[in-house]
Amino acid sequence: MIRILFLFFVLISSFNSFYAKELPFNLKANEHNKNITSELYVWEKIKTDEIPPPINSSTGWKKIGSNALNFNFSKRSYWLKFRIRFREEIRENLYFVLKWKAHDLAELYTPNEVTPIQKVGDTLSKSNWPVKNVLYPTLLLQGEPGEEKEYIVKLSSESIMSFPIDIMDEAGLRANLAIETGLFSLSACLYGLLIFVALLYYRATGYKEFLLYTCYAFCMGASYDVNYGNAIELFWEETPLWSEKVNYFFFNLGGLFGFQFIRKFLDTKVFLPWVDKILLCFEIILGITLPLIFTMETIAYLTLTNEIIYSISIPMILLSGIYLKGRGNKKLNLFLLSWSLYLTLGYISIFYYMGILEYGFFTVYSVPLFFPADLLILLYNIIQKYSQNIEEKNSLLETLKGFLNKPRYVRSKISGLDVDESLSALENLMNTEKLFVEEEVSIQIVSAKIGLSTHQLSELLNSRLGMGFAAYLNSKRIEEAKTLLKNDQEDNILNIAFAVGFGSKTSFNVEFKKATGLTPKQYKSYAQKVLLQ
Numbered sequence: 001m002i003r004i005l006f007l008f009f010v011l012i013s014s015f016n017s018f019y020a021k022e023l024p025f026n027l028k029a030n031e032h033n034k035n036i037t038s039e040l041y042v043w044e045k046i047k048t049d050e051i052p053p054p055i056n057s058s059t060g061w062k063k064i065g066s067n068a069l070n071f072n073f074s075k076r077s078y079w080l081k082f083r084i085r086f087r088e089e090i091r092e093n094l095y096f097v098l099k100w101k102a103h104d105l106a107e108l109y110t111p112n113e114v115t116p117i118q119k120v121g122d123t124l125s126k127s128n129w130p131v132k133n134v135l136y137p138t139l140l141l142q143g144e145p146g147e148e149k150e151y152i153v154k155l156s157s158e159s160i161m162s163f164p165i166d167i168m169d170e171a172g173l174r175a176n177l178a179i180e181t182g183l184f185s186l187s188a189c190l191y192g193l194l195i196f197v198a199l200l201y202y203r204a205t206g207y208k209e210f211l212l213y214t215c216y217a218f219c220m221g222a223s224y225d226v227n228y229g230n231a232i233e234l235f236w237e238e239t240p241l242w243s244e245k246v247n248y249f250f251f252n253l254g255g256l257f258g259f260q261f262i263r264k265f266l267d268t269k270v271f272l273p274w275v276d277k278i279l280l281c282f283e284i285i286l287g288i289t290l291p292l293i294f295t296m297e298t299i300a301y302l303t304l305t306n307e308i309i310y311s312i313s314i315p316m317i318l319l320s321g322i323y324l325k326g327r328g329n330k331k332l333n334l335f336l337l338s339w340s341l342y343l344t345l346g347y348i349s350i351f352y353y354m355g356i357l358e359y360g361f362f363t364v365y366s367v368p369l370f371f372p373a374d375l376l377i378l379l380y381n382i383i384q385k386y387s388q389n390i391e392e393k394n395s396l397l398e399t400l401k402g403f404l405n406k407p408r409y410v411r412s413k414i415s416g417l418d419v420d421e422s423l424s425a426l427e428n429l430m431n432t433e434k435l436f437v438e439e440e441v442s443i444q445i446v447s448a449k450i451g452l453s454t455h456q457l458s459e460l461l462n463s464r465l466g467m468g469f470a471a472y473l474n475s476k477r478i479e480e481a482k483t484l485l486k487n488d489q490e491d492n493i494l495n496i497a498f499a500v501g502f503g504s505k506t507s508f509n510v511e512f513k514k515a516t517g518l519t520p521k522q523y524k525s526y527a528q529k530v531l532l533q
Contacts, residue, residue, distance in 0.1 A: 024083035024148050032172030037165045040064045043079035052109045052152045053079055068359035071161035073300040080153045086143035095173050096139040100163035108139045109152040135180050162359045190372035191221035206514050209382050212261035217375050219254030223247050224368035248293045248302055256286045262317055275320050282309050307350055314343050334381035341374050425450040436476040437501040443469045477501045478515045485524040493520045
């Protein structure tokens with residue numbers, strides 16, 4: 001008897017599978033969100049004459065059986081069918097949510113109809129979407145209490161088609177939007193904070209790494225927000241028509257700034273010329289693709305180009321950093337940590353777009369969510385690079401404070417002070433004792449020697465000389481360096497940099513060129529030629 005029942009069960013299961021008789025989906029009373037991808041049926045035949053395939057056909061339909069679609073990049077259209085039963089208690093709206101932003105077009109059909117009842121996707125303005133205030137393309141399903149309906153969805157997209165499909169009710173849709181919006185709003189705030197700090201440091205120091213970092217962080221943040229978030233849609237309703245292209249534009253522009261930053265930060269032109277040439281080549285390729293993004297019919301070719309570039313460049317940059325650290329650059333520990341994290345997250349993303357890894361929350365969202373932390377480590381490393389010793393660290397901080405305090409002082413600390421006498425005392429002190437060459441000179445030491453408070457000296461320099469304490473010290477160092485360079489008969493520019501108070505040749509070169517328009521070597525050559533005339 002048991003064997004007969006078992007055979008009967010197998011026969012019924014096979015019969016149902018053969019005729020693709022799927023069970024209807026439904027949400028339980030307290031259930032608001034459900035992944036239905038594994039229960040969907042997909043039409044496998046290539047040609048369907050652009051009309052919905054027969055819904056009750058015994059061949060052609062196949063159950064997906066996994067928690068996400070896995071069609072990767074394809075020019076084909078895919079037909080999906082499903083049945084849904086609305087809950088008994090209420091008349092409700094349910095939502096068929098495609099959990100990936102970039103879709104050219106998704107069309108909803110009912111059985112025996114040849115024209116879609118709804119359309120959603122990037123090819124349409126969001127004002128024409130059936131459900132507008134959502135993050136992802138969403139189709140509206142309406143039904144009476146206990147009613148059962150059958151639908152077909154046609155999915156066409158040149159973007160990657162590897163993502164889950166959820167059924168949600170009103171509460172689930174609102175909760176999903178709140179979570180997604182909250183996460184990416186927080187991420188956008190972190191990007192904004194990092195960019196603001198980097199701009200302050202650039203304004204205070206003039207080091208180009210801070211400016212390149214700012215451009216890189218802004219472009220990557222904009223790319224991730226367009227691709228995953230929805231902030232831009234608040235200001236531009238037509239965004240879906242351009243979102244994929246705008247995403248790639250910012251991403252490739254960010255890559256261009258990123259490679260330029262790496263070349264500058266690691267000084268590859270001097271220490272690793274062959275790496276520098278490869279990175280320059282990648283910059284040129286990304287630059288060429290920028291106008292093509294808005295003219296090419298497909299994004300798949302650009303994605304393949306990016307996959308090749310980043311698959312090669314990310315490990316190459318990491319190995320370059322390891323090599324330079326081994327050669328004595330002790331300020332690359334944080335860079336190696338940052339780039340190792342970026343390599344790990346980057347390859348997860350690359351493998352997803354290549355179809356090697358299937359869709360997963362961490363697989364897809366790890367880069368946009370963790371990238372701000374990676375940028376934070378990198379920013380600190382830039383700051384650390386220009387803080388070679390205690391004196392330079394103090395100088396950098398004083399420069400930054402001087403910039404932040406540059407607006408007019410609310411309450412002057414030098415009212416009633418003989419300003420000319422104080423400036424004369426400061427100049428005399430610097431000319432006689434040359435405090436600027438000392439490694440641990442600080443505003444506290446100098447102000448005490450001329451009988452002023454630190455606030456008075458800071459205000460005096462900013463209001464009368466238009467510079468902060470660090471800039472004043474550097475101006476004195478540059479003047480001293482000019483004198484030494486004119487009389488120097490040997491090629492010992494590094495010794496001169498140390499002699500006048502700079503902690504590294506890099507900071508000496510940057511400050512000297514900013515002040516004179518020439519490198520120390522160029523100035524030395526020019527000055528000595530003039531003396532010989």
